Amino acid sequence: MSRHDRDTEPGRARMPADVDAPDKVLYGLTFRQLAILAIAALAFYGAWRALHDLLPAPVLLGAAVVMGGLVFGIAVGRRDGLSLDVWLLAAVRHSRAPRALSTTDTTSTTPDWVQAPKSKVMLPAPLKLPADAIDDSGEIRLGGTRAAMVAATNVNLALRTPDEQAALVDTFGRWLNSLSTPTQIVVSAQPVDLHSHARTLAQTADGLPHPALADAAADHARFLDQLAKRRDPLRRQVLIVTQTGTGERGENAARRRADDTVRALSGLGVTTRALDGAAVTAAIAAAADPYRQPRPGGLAGPDTVISGPVDGSRNTSLRRDRS
Structure with missing residues (x-):
């Protein structure tokens, strides 16, 4: 069967490996990447217009090359399956998010008989789950x-x-x-958990009506126990x-x-x-x-x-x- 016949065979269709991948708009870049580069270019142009009379041109060009490389890396780079801009934004949100969460109300005032701590104590934030029942x-x-x-x-x-x-x-x-x-x-x-299955099987092996069945059950219990120890x-x-x-x-x-x-x-x-x-x-x-x-x-x-x-x-x- 030729390649053309395989491609046109009814019941089959070619699909990309990543169906959620964004579309490429220009020069192999997505709209999000182009937007990041365009905003950075406008910022560089504004900085050049504001500073070209105050600083030497080589200094501005060197800073533009360094910052341009960083912006380009953020726009096209990826880590953990995410683009670097999304990954950095998630890192910033994680650093600012509370470390402890609680399902109880932490906004109520403490009683008068409780001694207030001298230093600031971080209280847990309320835990908000999407499901409530x-x-x-x-x-x-x-x-x-x-x-x-x-x-x-x-x-x-x-x-x-x-x-x-x-x-x-x-x-x-x-x-x-x-x-x-x-x-x-x-x-x-x-x-x-094969250990529990092995214990249950070993306990019921003695109650089997035939000795051959009891031996087979005990042997299988030992096999399950050894398998649980060697493997996960x-x-x-x-x-x-x-x-x-x-x-x-x-x-x-x-x-x-x-x-x-x-x-x-x-x-x-x-x-x-x-x-x-x-x-x-x-x-x-x-x-x-x-x-x-x-x-x-x-x-x-x-x-x-x-x-x-x-x-x-x-x-x-x-x-x-x-x-």
Whole structure:
């Protein structure tokens, strides 16, 4: 098959590797880069008009060459996947941002019996999160909008035939074209605790009905334990966050969008499910601290009443603090 035939084969299209790359306007430079260079050129011209009668020309030319090189480096340079001007602006914002954040109110005055410190103490700034509540159905309240999460498995396109690949891409493209609100696809790798699986398997091996099954279970438990010591096993997690529109009303609008996503992606041959409140809470907690071991029994959702027996006769209820 010739190159022309491959390029014109139906069902295939060439796409750039970075679809978010800005367009080149002139001389391989983007509009942002040209704007930075144009502003710098105007500043240099104004400085020349103001200082050419006061300073020698070689001094002005030397300063212009040095400053021009710095501006050109800032305009075309990149670091950590960002242009240098954006990177420097983020560095300035980070240096001026508070180092400590708190969910409690730090603006209230201290009582009279508290001795005021002699030196100035930096108080933590209020922590403002985009989400303020998660209900039992899994909807996340984001101010005026709501969001929901869908967990999905992945599919290996390399093992499919060209016709199957084209069908899968077409199904995925139809779902993308149906989106009318911001949607986020998060693919992450999280550690797997094989030690707990090995312990559970070793404990249940003695209760198996046949000695051969018990030996196989014990051998597999030892294998899992050794694998956890030699390697850092990871699992891949795919989360799809659907969000409602600004004017979209309804108590379960985000949940309906999540259910529509589950139905639309079922044609890809992947396993999808809309997450409830506990699963959404666990997913957000894992995203904030991916290397923390999962707690036995999972995490309770916000505003969940946690009850436990006290003295065998009474129950005490503790309302979980949102912080």
